Amino acid sequence: MRSHVGKVRQVNEDQAWSGVLPGGWTAAIVADGMGGHRAGDVASSLAVDSLVQSLQSWEHAASVADSVPKLREIIRQANKTVFDTASLNDQYHNMGTTVVMAMIRGESGLIGHIGDSRAYRLRGGRLELLTEDHTLVNELTKSGQLTPQEAAHHPRRNVLTRALGTDREVDADVQVIDWRSGDVLLLCSDGLSGLVEPSEVQAALEHPGADLDQQAQQLIDLALVAGGDDNITVVLVADDGRAYAAGGESA
Numbered sequence: 001m002r003s004h005v006g007k008v009r010q011v012n013e014d015q016a017w018s019g020v021l022p023g024g025w026t027a028a029i030v031a032d033g034m035g036g037h038r039a040g041d042v043a044s045s046l047a048v049d050s051l052v053q054s055l056q057s058w059e060h061a062a063s064v065a066d067s068v069p070k071l072r073e074i075i076r077q078a079n080k081t082v083f084d085t086a087s088l089n090d091q092y093h094n095m096g097t098t099v100v101m102a103m104i105r106g107e108s109g110l111i112g113h114i115g116d117s118r119a120y121r122l123r124g125g126r127l128e129l130l131t132e133d134h135t136l137v138n139e140l141t142k143s144g145q146l147t148p149q150e151a152a153h154h155p156r157r158n159v160l161t162r163a164l165g166t167d168r169e170v171d172a173d174v175q176v177i178d179w180r181s182g183d184v185l186l187l188c189s190d191g192l193s194g195l196v197e198p199s200e201v202q203a204a205l206e207h208p209g210a211d212l213d214q215q216a217q218q219l220i221d222l223a224l225v226a227g228g229d230d231n232i233t234v235v236l237v238a239d240d241g242r243a244y245a246a247g248g249e250s251a
Helices: 039-056 065-088 136-142 148-152 198-205 212-225
Strands: 002-004 014-020 026-034 096-105 108-114 118-123 126-129 173-178 184-188 232-237
Touching: 002 212, 014 039, 014 232, 026 039, 026 184, 026 232, 039 065, 039 096, 065 096, 065 108, 065 173, 096 118, 096 184, 108 118, 118 198, 126 198, 136 148, 184 198, 184 212, 198 212, 212 232
Parallel strands: none
Antiparallel strands: 002 232, 014 026, 026 096, 096 108, 108 173, 118 126, 118 184, 184 232
16 A cells, blocks of 8 residues: 655645455455545545544355445445534535545455446456546446547546535445456546556556565656655455555655
């Protein structure tokens, strides 16, 4: 796990966590906060703390599919935590955060997300985007009003259509994925995905002899070279279910 404030921002509003849960699950979370006067880092911190607290008491389910409604529920609880805090404090008015989280056990996993933080899976020489951005530009692209090339450079490409904590109720996208030996899962904020081409991301993840910690640092470096105009956060999970946590903010 690596996080960097970037070259432009004064505060790192990203939060990340990874760990092993009861029942053999490996879990990872990335949240990218938004809001004025430090409200973004408050929102992302509240969201991750709520999610981790819920995950620590995660009960074993008969199957991964049976865990889908449970994951939706703990994301809804995190949404309530952020929304209620914002409602009670004027300085946090309308704060919110993206969330992307993964849970893996055995040959299956769960991905839940709200916003434009992403999950990718590297498998057999192919990097696959597992999540769909909840952004205005993505909606315009899907409707044919923008080409992917236009969307990549659109001035409103960071406008979210869905975020955690900005509304009393929110729906998370939750999906079941399969998991194979050799897979690598990448969770990241848009400080990486908005600046670094997928081909460069894949090359970093396939760098010969590099462990996950070194690969995560290489991804951070690529985003900084590309401008570093946002906070950058990366969490990698390997095929054996281990989430590597290098900890803290790298220089």
